[in-house]
Amino acid sequence: MNGTFLRRTSYPTSGYSLGTRNKRSSRRLLAPARRRNPLALPLLAAVVIAGILGLHVLTTPATRAMRIVAATSKPPATVRPRGSSPQPVAVVPRATPSPTPSPSPTPAPTSLPEVKIPTISRTWIKTHPPAVTPAIKGRAAIVVDLTAGQVLYEQAGTTRYAEASITKLMTAMVAVDLAPLDTTITVSAQATQVEPNLMGLSAGERLTLRELLEGLLLNSGNDAAEAIASGIVDRSHFVDFMNQKAAALHLRGTHFTNPSGLDDPNHFSTASDLAVVSATLLADYPDLRTIVGLKDVTIPATAQHKAFTPSNIDRLLWTYPGAIGLKPGYTDAAGYCLAAAATRHGRTILAIVLGSTQHFTDAATLLDYGFAHPVTR
Numbered sequence: 108m109n110g111t112f113l114r115r116t117s118y119p120t121s122g123y124s125l126g127t128r129n130k131r132s133s134r135r136l137l138a139p140a141r142r143r144n145p146l147a148l149p150l151l152a153a154v155v156i157a158g159i160l161g162l163h164v165l166t167t168p169a170t171r172a173m174r175i176v177a178a179t180s181k182p183p184a185t186v187r188p189r190g191s192s193p194q195p196v197a198v199v200p201r202a203t204p205s206p207t208p209s210p211s212p213t214p215a216p217t218s219l220p221e222v223k224i225p226t227i228s229r230t231w232i233k234t235h236p237p238a239v240t241p242a243i244k245g246r247a248a249i250v251v252d253l254t255a256g257q258v259l260y261e262q263a264g265t266t267r268y269a270e271a272s273i274t275k276l277m278t279a280m281v282a283v284d285l286a287p288l289d290t291t292i293t294v295s296a297q298a299t300q301v302e303p304n305l306m307g308l309s310a311g312e313r314l315t316l317r318e319l320l321e322g323l324l325l326n327s328g329n330d331a332a333e334a335i336a337s338g339i340v341d342r343s344h345f346v347d348f349m350n351q352k353a354a355a356l357h358l359r360g361t362h363f364t365n366p367s368g369l370d371d372p373n374h375f376s377t378a379s380d381l382a383v384v385s386a387t388l389l390a391d392y393p394d395l396r397t398i399v400g401l402k403d404v405t406i407p408a409t410a411q412h413k414a415f416t417p418s419n420i421d422r423l424l425w426t427y428p429g430a431i432g433l434k435p436g437y438t439d440a441a442g443y444c445l446a447a448a449a450t451r452h453g454r455t456i457l458a459i460v461l462g463s464t465q466h467f468t469d470a471a472t473l474l475d476y477g478f479a480h481p482v483t484r
Contacts, residue, residue, distance in 0.1 A: 247378040251477075261378070277353070279324060296311075362374065389431075427470075441461065
């Protein structure tokens with residue numbers, strides 16, 4: 108057996124032969140050289156590209172699921188395996204924000220406040236008839252001691268006449284009944300076409316009711332009257348309110364068809380009724396009482412309107428001691444008319460004259476008469 112072993116030239120598991128053991132310079136095992144495959148690089152590139160595409164396919168649903176989580180706060184969708192049917196994704200509609208409600212427009216007034224009828228009695232004149240009547244040019248007139256509430260003189264006091272711009276006293280009171288003085292009114296084109304007396308308004312200008320009342324009562328602006336009448340309610344409704352106010356004050360000889368006092372066969376009043384209108388304004392409308400007593404007003408220009416400088420056409424404010432104003436007027440049918448009031452020594456005297464040729468002179472004469480005839484008890 109030993110001989111057989113010695114004759115073998117190599118061990119099957121040694122990795123090298125016995126005959127060359129001492130002749131090798133290194134014990135390192137060398138792998139046999141491999142033959143290079145020309146298709147290796149293209150195949151490697153294809154594998155890399157396929158891997159990238161596969162990664163995109165696998166990750167895209169997950170990314171979408173994450174986006175849904177961020178938008179809806181629901182658990183992410185399960186990533187479906189490649190080749191399976193896509194699962195529908197529930198879309199939660201975004202809540203539509205409720206629009207901010209716009210402020211409701213101020214409703215148009217439907218009624219007037221209750222009125223207080225001033226006390227104007229004729230008991231004193233019945234027992235004290237005038238010894239000498241005032242010399243005036245007017246067709247109708249009345250003198251009232253407002254402090255005592257007594258008529259001191261009357262001439263055709265209940266006869267109906269055109270009253271021209273004294274109408275604007277009623278226009279002003281109804282306007283204040285319907286709207287606050289700081290109400291903004293847009294001037295209509297129709298309002299600027301009414302003549303002859305003008306405040307000087309332009310279509311589209313925006314003024315407060317107070318500013319328009321200043322132009323109405325100082326300048327006697329017909330444009331201001333029309334702007335007020337059509338700016339608070341419909342114009343026809345405004346005129347209806349004027350007639351409602353007249354009825355509430357028991358003005359049986361008065362009817363209005365327009366807010367300016369322009370001539371119309373159905374537009375008329377009486378000296379007695381206009382005394383009630385004037386007394387009501389002076390007693391119950393302090394803002395209007397202040398305005399009718401102003402000589403001049405400056406309305407500065409704003410982004411919404413130009414400047415205005417109304418000047419009172421009631422000449423008695425400059426010439427009659429104690430005058431507190433009210434309203435002059437003139438039309439072809441009415442002639443010269445005037446409601447005038449003055450205060451002296453604690454007494455307030457009111458005079459109305461219609462259809463005159465010298466309304467300021469007549470009014471001064473009537474006021475003098477009133478102050479010269481105190482009411483005695």
